[in-house]
Amino acid sequence: MTTIVPTSEEDPYLAIVRFTSQLAWADAGPEVAEPEVSRLCKEAEESIINGKWLDLATLMVTSADLVSAKISEKDLECTYTIICNLVKNANSPEEVLEMVKAIAAKVIQQPNDKASLRLKILFNLYNLVDHPNARFQVYMKALELAVNGKVTEYIVPSFKKIDSFLKEWNIDIKDQRELFLAIAKVLRENKSFAKESLQFVTNYLATFSNEDTQVLSEAKEEAVRAVIEFVKAPSIFQCDLLDHPAVAQLEKDPNNAPVYQLLKIFLTQRLDAYMEFQNANSGFLQTYGLVEEDCVAKMRLLSLVDLASDDSGKIPYASIKNTLQVNDEEVELWVVKAITAKLVACKMDQMNQVVIVRQVSNLLLFRFICVNPKSHILVLHICSCISRCAEREFGQKQWQSLRTKLAAWRDNVRNVISTIESNKATEEGTQTSSAAQGLTVR
Numbered sequence: 001m002t003t004i005v006p007t008s009e010e011d012p013y014l015a016i017v018r019f020t021s022q023l024a025w026a027d028a029g030p031e032v033a034e035p036e037v038s039r040l041c042k043e044a045e046e047s048i049i050n051g052k053w054l055d056l057a058t059l060m061v062t063s064a065d066l067v068s069a070k071i072s073e074k075d076l077e078c079t080y081t082i083i084c085n086l087v088k089n090a091n092s093p094e095e096v097l098e099m100v101k102a103i104a105a106k107v108i109q110q111p112n113d114k115a116s117l118r119l120k121i122l123f124n125l126y127n128l129v130d131h132p133n134a135r136f137q138v139y140m141k142a143l144e145l146a147v148n149g150k151v152t153e154y155i156v157p158s159f160k161k162i163d164s165f166l167k168e169w170n171i172d173i174k175d176q177r178e179l180f181l182a183i184a185k186v187l188r189e190n191k192s193f194a195k196e197s198l199q200f201v202t203n204y205l206a207t208f209s210n211e212d213t214q215v216l217s218e219a220k221e222e223a224v225r226a227v228i229e230f231v232k233a234p235s236i237f238q239c240d241l242l243d244h245p246a247v248a249q250l251e252k253d254p255n256n257a258p259v260y261q262l263l264k265i266f267l268t269q270r271l272d273a274y275m276e277f278q279n280a281n282s283g284f285l286q287t288y289g290l291v292e293e294d295c296v297a298k299m300r301l302l303s304l305v306d307l308a309s310d311d312s313g314k315i316p317y318a319s320i321k322n323t324l325q326v327n328d329e330e331v332e333l334w335v336v337k338a339i340t341a342k343l344v345a346c347k348m349d350q351m352n353q354v355v356i357v358r359q360v361s362n363l364l365l366f367r368f369i370c371v372n373p374k375s376h377i378l379v380l381h382i383c384s385c386i387s388r389c390a391e392r393e394f395g396q397k398q399w400q401s402l403r404t405k406l407a408a409w410r411d412n413v414r415n416v417i418s419t420i421e422s423n424k425a426t427e428e429g430t431q432t433s434s435a436a437q438g439l440t441v442r
Contacts, residue, residue, distance in 0.1 A: 012082050013056060017044040020063035020079065023070055053089045057099045060086070061106035068110060073117050080107065080121045084128055093131050100125065100134040104141040108148070115149025136169040136179075143182040152189045159183060159196070173207050180204035181222065194233045201226045202239065205246040219246035224256055227263045228288050231295065237302060237343060242267055258284055270303040270323055271296070300324045301338055308344045308357045315346075317353040 021040040025033035040059065047056035060083045068076055083103060090096040103125060107118050122142045126135055146155040158165075162183070166176065180203045187197035201222055208219045223246045230239050241247045241263060250260035258281050265273045274295065278285070285292055303323050307315045320331045335355055338344045346357045 011045075011048060013048060013060065013086070014041060014044055016060055016079055016082050017041055017063060020060070020067050023067040024063055051089070051091065053086055053091070054095055054098050054102065057083065057086045058102050061103050065106045065109055069113055073114055076114060077117060077121065081124065084121065084125045087125070087129055087134075093134075096129060096131045097134045097137065100129060100131075100137055104138050108141050108145040111145055111149035115145065115151045116154060118149065119145055119151055119154050132169045133171070136171055136175065139165070140179065140182060143186055146186055147189060150189075152186050155186060156190075156193070159187075159200075177204050177207050180207075194229065195236050198226060198229050198233065198236060198239065201229065202241065202244070205241070205244045208246040209244065211245070213249070216246055216249050220249065220253070220256065223247045223250055224259050227259050228290070231262060231266055231290060231298070234294065234298060235341070237298075237305070237341070239267070259288075266299065266302060270306055271299045271325055272323075274299045275325075300326070300334055301341060301343060304334060304338045305343050308338075308346065308355075310357075313357045315355040315357065317355070320355065 018037065018041050021037045022033070025036050028036075040063065044056055044059055047053070047059065064076070064079050064083060071079070080103075087096055087099050087103075090099055104122060107121050107125075111118070119142060122138055122145065126138045126142070129135055129138070142155055146152045162179075166179075169175075171179070180200045184197045184200040184204070187193040187200065205219055205223055205226060208216055223241075223244075226241055227247065227250075230236055230241065247260065247263070250256040258277075261277060262274075262284075265277055278292070278295075284290075285295065304315075304320065307319060307323055317328070317331045320326075320334065321328060324331075324334055326334060332348055332350075335344075335346065335348055339346065344357060346355050348355055
């Protein structure tokens, strides 16, 4: 096995050039190899002397890429560690950026060869540079490598930090769009990340909110993809796609109007509307890879959520049967499915053939815990929630409802606090009176 042995006599950059060039030309024979190795080493030496770090980086990554399949992971990591450290010698931020682009481009060129190590090399390069845009460029290459090299599991955890990354990189809208789509592409590699993938596509679409019609059209393809992803996902029942202009434009597009209509049905209507749509648009499901049984099942759950949102808090079995278009025996099965999916919190009254949805009244329930009996400090635990059924969308109507409920809660809190203060004052007055009476007796 070939091993890199650092020496104190030769510059590490020159040692890497010599090592990789000798290996690259090994099969050509000494007559051809030696002159080429000498030429490359001389070229590298001149770059070092003249401070041409970009030229040196380009030379080194080219040689390293040629021999990457011939050397061990340890040697490849060592080689690129030295190459990546070149960025510290750059003469300007612009040169740092160019060096980073050159190195990263070569690292991802052979994604099927030691993919996880190559990703590690990119992470190392990322940590070596301070230039925000250079870091962004490295991260984008890492996303590309993760997909092509099928090592997405190593980069997915970093998505939790995207908000802080965006602040650090301070990239423009165009780069943000590129980033969101790249992340969504990574997440699509694993079906368990369907919700997260849709969220990043939604983030992408949100960047078009203030754009004109011409620019909006650029997002049309992804808008369609987002709608189809939402409809396909068996565990996603809420989204705010209808609020985005990038999606709304589909309604006026003859080719994509059915896509928008389908989204509207899934977010605001019931199963009967979906069945009408399906009958009127034969072939639509097949065109977009949708499965009829899956769509019907999802619409049944969404229709049940719609029934549960009624203020009465009770749903007759007959209403569920008719709305979901199922047999009597299937009613409770679909209620259980909705509970399992955490769409509705309810209980079934089999005797009266109704489903009772647990909704919270305007009165707040408090649990008082005395942290210190002598300090009179009370901790209030609000034991209520706004609703016990999921909202299919959360728009202006839902915000207004939330505002009304919160206002009622605020007033109730004030009343509770007022009662506590009144009782406290009464208790203190009683204690003072008792103490005075005790003094009189003595």
